[in-house]
Amino acid sequence: MKESRLAFPPALARIVSRLPQTPPAAVLAFALDRLLFPRLPLADLETLLEQPLRIEVSDLGLRLALTLTRQGFRPLPLYVAPRLTLRATARDYLALLRREEDADTLFFQRRLVLSGDTELGLLVKNTLDAIELEVPFLPHLH
Amino acid sequence: MPSSTSPVTGRRPELVCPVGNRAMLEAAIEQGADAVYLGFKNATNARNFNGLNFDEDGIARAIDTAHARGCRVFLALNTYPQAEGWTHWTSAVDRAASLGVDALILADLGLLAHARERHPELRLHLSVQGSATNYEALTFYHERYGIERAVLPRVLSLEQVAQVVRHSPVAIEVFGFGGLCVMVEGRCALSAYATGQSPNCHGACSPAKFVRWDETPQGLEARLNGFLIDRYAPDEPAGYPTLCKGRFAVGGHTYYAIEEPTSLNTLELLPRLIEIGVAAIKIEGRQRSAAYVAQVTRVWREAIDAALAAPQDFSPKPQWLAALDRVSEGASHTLGAYSRPWK
Numbered sequence: 001m002k003e004s005r006l007a008f009p010p011a012l013a014r015i016v017s018r019l020p021q022t023p024p025a026a027v028l029a030f031a032l033d034r035l036l037f038p039r040l041p042l043a044d045l046e047t048l049l050e051q052p053l054r055i056e057v058s059d060l061g062l063r064l065a066l067t068l069t070r071q072g073f074r075p076l077p078l079y080v081a082p083r084l085t086l087r088a089t090a091r092d093y094l095a096l097l098r099r100e101e102d103a104d105t106l107f108f109q110r111r112l113v114l115s116g117d118t119e120l121g122l123l124v125k126n127t128l129d130a131i132e133l134e135v136p137f138l139p140h141l142h
Numbered sequence: 143m144p145s146s147t148s149p150v151t152g153r154r155p156e157l158v159c160p161v162g163n164r165a166m167l168e169a170a171i172e173q174g175a176d177a178v179y180l181g182f183k184n185a186t187n188a189r190n191f192n193g194l195n196f197d198e199d200g201i202a203r204a205i206d207t208a209h210a211r212g213c214r215v216f217l218a219l220n221t222y223p224q225a226e227g228w229t230h231w232t233s234a235v236d237r238a239a240s241l242g243v244d245a246l247i248l249a250d251l252g253l254l255a256h257a258r259e260r261h262p263e264l265r266l267h268l269s270v271q272g273s274a275t276n277y278e279a280l281t282f283y284h285e286r287y288g289i290e291r292a293v294l295p296r297v298l299s300l301e302q303v304a305q306v307v308r309h310s311p312v313a314i315e316v317f318g319f320g321g322l323c324v325m326v327e328g329r330c331a332l333s334a335y336a337t338g339q340s341p342n343c344h345g346a347c348s349p350a351k352f353v354r355w356d357e358t359p360q361g362l363e364a365r366l367n368g369f370l371i372d373r374y375a376p377d378e379p380a381g382y383p384t385l386c387k388g389r390f391a392v393g394g395h396t397y398y399a400i401e402e403p404t405s406l407n408t409l410e411l412l413p414r415l416i417e418i419g420v421a422a423i424k425i426e427g428r429q430r431s432a433a434y435v436a437q438v439t440r441v442w443r444e445a446i447d448a449a450l451a452a453p454q455d456f457s458p459k460p461q462w463l464a465a466l467d468r469v470s471e472g473a474s475h476t477l478g479a480y481s482r483p484w485k
């Protein structure tokens with residue numbers, strides 16, 4: 001599976017990383033609202049609500065700050081210190097969402113980095129694993 | 143579904159796979175699990191992690207799905223209740239019975255008594271957390287509580303397993319693959335020492351609220367309630383933040399003083415396990431994911447079928463081992479206590 005570790009073209013990464021931060025976070029929040037939010041078991045996610053989260057896409061140089069509220073995902077300014085940070089490449093994130101990779105495996109191999117509140121991290125991971133996600137919208141990167 | 147049995151024992155060991163959510167259930171059934179085991183979303187089972195496991199509805203649906211496809215469902219209720227939580231545990235037993243699980247996996251003597259008394263028709267398995275390592279203990283559990291199967295702790299050598307199976311009044315299930323535990327399971331006090339919560343009472347070896355991962359200039363540090371468990375260099379594989387798998391300075395050396403972070407893999411012992419007469423082979427890892435269960439179940443299904451069809455020709459295929467190593471903790475494997483010269 002060397003394939004899945006291929007990095008994004010560096011030129012693309014350079015351009016993406018120079019875009020202003022708010023649009024990508026806002027775009028992500030918008031996408032998550034449409035695709036993920038309706039399926040989230042909010043009752044189980046009390047401890048996650050309003051917590052500043054950071055999602056870093058290492059090969060794109062993207063750092064996105066956002067939070068989950070009862071009404072949906074909201075972008076946050078980057079200066080807000082995150083309670084939980086996730087970092088992986090775009091491919092590995094997609095592989096996780098497509099259920100092609102196991103989060104613990106990526107973690108053991110240091111391809112998924114989780115820092116901050118471990119309990120929240122586990123909650124996020126297990127919730128994403130548990131929801132019955134139809135993922136036709138996720139591009140195949142093979 | 144293959145139905146061949148061992149020419150030696152006339153038995154076909156059941157492949158029992160871990161399930162922590164719906165997608166894992168589908169994956170396990172799809173890849174040929176004979177049975178799955180799962181737990182309630184609370185401290186009544188040994189994988190009490192946030193967001194993992196099933197509510198009552200989920201279990202009812204899981205049972206329907208599994209039974210429709212010829213797969214059995216075991217429910218792990220294998221932590222030890224404390225005095226203040228007693229009714230919480232007994233009501234979990236009652237709910238499991240009314241949901242119609244195929245077997246209940248228990249460890250606590252009080253709960254075994256409760257289950258036997260209130261639900262005499264319910265099939266009981268002794269959990270690995272019960273730590274029974276000799277057939278005399280199994281005879282007691284069988285005579286007193288009517289258990290029909292026991293899961294052996296991962297601390298016996300192959301010859302010891304054979305000895306237990308030979309004399310046991312109940313069927314024996316052994317671990318085939320997954321995380322290792324060095325303690326005579328159910329009697330571990332390591333994390334209780336560090337956090338005040340033990341795996342066998344609270345259902346987690348390292349409760350997440352006590353775990354910190356910190357990127358430092360020296361490397362990635364894993365701490366459990368402040369205790370430094372390990373520090374990983376940038377390209378070094380990481381492991382679970384359990385005390386037993388940490389690196390400690392002992393007598394001037396810093397090393398895995400208790401256990402290495404590798405996964406148990408008994409694939410190469412499969413023909414022998416079948417010959418010994420083990421009734422079931424269990425895969426660890428309810429905390430993992432659908433991708434893990436799919437990969438591991440696929441390999442073990444193929445391997446068990448191959449070992450049954452031609453035990454004398456059996457040898458683990460390199461691609462099986464590679465697939466299993468890929469999802470292993472520490473990306474390598476060991477035979478654990480199964481192969482050890484001393485007894």
Ligand code: SF4
Binds near residue numbers: 323330332347384
């Ligand atoms: S901390 Fe280690 S030795 Fe203790 S129960 Fe967990 S895996 Fe076993």
